[in-house]
Amino acid sequence: MISAEAGLRFEIKPYPWRRAQKLAEHGEGLLWAVVSTPERARHLEFSEPIFPSKVWIVVPVGKAFPYQDIHSLSGKTIAIGGGVYYGEAFATYRDKLFN
Secondary structure (H helix, E strand, O other), rough: OOOHHHHOOOOOOOHHHHHHHHHHOOOOOOOOOOOOOHHHHHOOOOOOOOOOOOOOOOOOOOOOOOOOOHHOOOOOOOOOOOOOOHHHHHHEEEEOOOO
């Protein structure tokens, strides 16, 4: 584990996103795999990225979705987790191009 390699002891506790973010903002924990946004940067310090992040579009088997760019999502309903940030293009077109 990373903690052993770093000579640290970690206790991993799963929390709902918004609670985990508030705890981190108050110095009561660390967040893992979080995207830096201007809003978050006002309250949190970010390290350099520690691994690349990939995001997939998931659909039922046999219902292939030919994603080309953000405009491929036009008219679609997208399920995402609360507080999740998928980049500037997603944030810009959310509720305009797709729901």
